[in-house]
Amino acid sequence: MSAAGDLAPAALRAAIRRGDWTGPTAGAVRGYLQCNLAILPEGFARGFESWCQANPGVCPLVAVGKPGDPRLPSLGGDIDLRTDLPGYSVFRGGRPGGHVLAIGDLWRDDFVAFAFGCSFSFEGVLLGEGVDLRYLARGEREAIYRSSLETTPVDGFSGPLIVSMRPLRPVDAIRAIEVTARYPLVHGAPVHIGKPEAIRVDPDRPMETLGGISVADDELPLFWACGVTPQLAIRRAAPDICITHRSAHMLVTDIPVDTLRDRTPEDGLTPGSGGS
């Protein structure tokens, strides 16, 4: 799967664990599933899992850890969630509590970890299918926006849908919809195309971008559900503590993205994987 020069996922995780890699993971490893992470006390875990299941396009669960267990063996035999992400965001009582590089000192016996697919995973698939991601050639990266769309609320978890935007020419937009629709575990098809004003988004004013973004006259903006969404939903539920991946600093797994084709959150990842 890996192109010349790319790190293997386990090698990247080892570099992160040693503290040698602290940057974003987008593009660092091609062809492997990258995951959003959310770690919650057990008292909030069931509600959060129900909210994920009610919003499968937003939070396509690929693995759920056992209470107190920092491993997710179905995603990589050596994964230790306390050290293997290059950045974590900590929330206390629903408020941002800063970023950290490891969470060994924060780990608790009642923590439950949730991993769900990230759209970073599918850029490689799109390129492999011949979709022209011109924004990459322009030195730009997808940007994220707060939309006027709302997630389905469950047990105190609720909030707006955060979307990532990629500008594409019409023929590439159609192909990108076709391709991503077949990968529901990494958000699936876009939630919106064109007409950004219909979801109250101004493409020129992202919440966050990794490298600037623009929509050319011959391009349409495409919007996918973004894994930042659950961070806002968790903040509303306001557990005493919650830890997530830091934006763009993902859990890199051993799962080749192409094995996810046509698999849904209901299918799960592998027989017996995850499961709280």
Place this chain on the structure above:
Amino acid sequence: MSAAGDLAPAALRAAIRRGDWTGPTAGAVRGYLQCNLAILPEGFARGFESWCQANPGVCPLVAVGKPGDPRLPSLGGDIDLRTDLPGYSVFRGGRPGGHVLAIGDLWRDDFVAFAFGCSFSFEGVLLGEGVDLRYLARGEREAIYRSSLETTPVDGFSGPLIVSMRPLRPVDAIRAIEVTARYPLVHGAPVHIGKPEAIRVDPDRPMETLGGISVADDELPLFWACGVTPQLAIRRAAPDICITHRSAHMLVTDIPVDTLRDRTPEDGLTPGSGGS
């Protein structure tokens, strides 16, 4: 497959054969494949078949008749192409030669019939998948346009791509792309979305429409390859005679559309079907 009140395909063909039904077939039979038809002298058949194969999204072949044989048994046991369409267009030397209701008196021993999927077939599939076709509620029908896109020329067959347009809201547009992409035998995914000026189409000025068409402010125009395209390609090749279905007056088959999911022109329709 058939909803209450719908005719079965064989019953509709019988009514057409008797002369009781001379109108368009769109909507007359739901859930069954409707086909574009082209009948050519054998000397032009190989070139036309090659052109279809070079343009599979434009002319997805589902059956090819034997020379001189007016039957296409893989599409319906009783089909007689001389009588079973409610309207035919005749072209002589590449020029329009009028419309007729039957072609028994024109039939020749060297005629080869080609049937390919028509996008009329997929409106039922879209409705079944929950896509809101608001233009139908407005009393409108898809319209067709001459685009600036060109088909791949083969053996004298060439010409512009004719497209059919359906206006949809963004969320329905995405779903329509997902759904139609899985039906390559009825044109598959759209060829264009939004930005009609990029393919030099003015949505307000169709070549042809069955009931007027409009694009609302919150809708995007989606353009699919249209089965009228080969009529123009055949006119350029200018055989002494060619007979096609009359626009919107299709060959109605016994093939349930849902059995075509994920089948490509290369797969063919059934083992041993068609084949010249």
